Amino acid sequence: MQIIRSVSEMKAFSEKLFREGTPTVFVPTMGYLHEGHASLFRRAKQVHPVLIASIFINPIQFNSREDFEKYPRSEERDLEILKREGVNIAFLPPASEVYPQQPGIRISYPALTEGKLCGATRPGHFEGVLHIVHNLFLWTKPAAAVFGEKDYQQFLLIARMAQELDLGVTVYSAPTIRESDGLAMSSRNARLSASGRREAIRIFHALSLGKNGMDSGSSLDEVRQAMLEPLQPLKVEYADIFHPDTLTPLQERAEEYLLAVAAWVDGIRLIDNFLIRKPH
Numbered sequence: 001m002q003i004i005r006s007v008s009e010m011k012a013f014s015e016k017l018f019r020e021g022t023p024t025v026f027v028p029t030m031g032y033l034h035e036g037h038a039s040l041f042r043r044a045k046q047v048h049p050v051l052i053a054s055i056f057i058n059p060i061q062f063n064s065r066e067d068f069e070k071y072p073r074s075e076e077r078d079l080e081i082l083k084r085e086g087v088n089i090a091f092l093p094p095a096s097e098v099y100p101q102q103p104g105i106r107i108s109y110p111a112l113t114e115g116k117l118c119g120a121t122r123p124g125h126f127e128g129v130l131h132i133v134h135n136l137f138l139w140t141k142p143a144a145a146v147f148g149e150k151d152y153q154q155f156l157l158i159a160r161m162a163q164e165l166d167l168g169v170t171v172y173s174a175p176t177i178r179e180s181d182g183l184a185m186s187s188r189n190a191r192l193s194a195s196g197r198r199e200a201i202r203i204f205h206a207l208s209l210g211k212n213g214m215d216s217g218s219s220l221d222e223v224r225q226a227m228l229e230p231l232q233p234l235k236v237e238y239a240d241i242f243h244p245d246t247l248t249p250l251q252e253r254a255e256e257y258l259l260a261v262a263a264w265v266d267g268i269r270l271i272d273n274f275l276i277r278k279p280h
């Protein structure tokens with residue numbers, strides 16, 4: 001595995017591969033890697049054999065300095081995992097090169113963020129995500145990239161950005177990997193206390209009850225109510241059923257939908273969702 005720690009070196013390397021006609025696949029991460037990330041690497045390897053993975057904790061997508069500072073980090077362990085998973089190029093750019101100046105330009109997608117899911121309560125978050133992913137795509141020049149369904153709104157925004165700005169990157173999604181009790185894996189789970197870890201499972205229970213309600217023909221109001229019950233003790237940001245393409249709350253029962261929850265446990269904001277699509 002080659003480790004690249006500068007933007008200029010990454011650009012030179014990806015341009016060389018591009019000129020040689022070697023397509024690459026890219027998986028961006030913020031590190032503190034877990035099985036969820038590993039599953040994206042495995043999916044990516046099926047798309048193209050040359051895999052670039054990045055580790056960069058993007059300061060401009062955090063809503064508080066504290067959240068950024070407390071984000072878990074472990075570079076040595078991460079590099080071991082990247083090696084073990086067959087990543088070919090590990091890209092770890094320094095913040096000083098990623099943001100030589102405070103970015104003035106904003107890449108925003110108001111129709112899919114304003115008042116919608118995480119966009120409603122995290123001002124500037126998705127602009128920060130789109131900015132870094134756009135630049136990482138420029139620097140790594142991949143033919144394809146893989147993102148987790150766990151962050152479904154993020155995946156949708158990036159897929160739309162790649163398409164509308166014609167970035168030449170095919171964006172794939174990969175399913176959410178869970179702990180044995182159903183909790184979605186997340187680097188942030190490492191910050192949960194033992195009691196917080198027990199409380200966090202309420203999010204999966206809410207989604208499961210929502211899905212059961214949809215399967216058994218309950219009304220949308222009943223489904224929404226059923227989702228809220230297990231979440232009772234938590235501070236809930238949203239727990240709802242959405243249209244998977246527009247992210248508007250579902251108005252009538254449909255075959256395709258997104259059940260999604262954001263809630264706080266131990267002062268940590270956790271998100272999860274079930275995406276229900278018809279087999280095509």
Ligand code: AMP
Pocket residue numbers: 028029030031035036037039040146147148149150151174175176177178184185186187
């Ligand atoms: P992060 O390091 O949290 O920014 O995540 C990097 C990528 O891994 C994103 O595309 C996430 O959606 C994805 N990811 C995070 N957690 C999971 C999970 N439990 N299962 C699958 N993918 C995940």
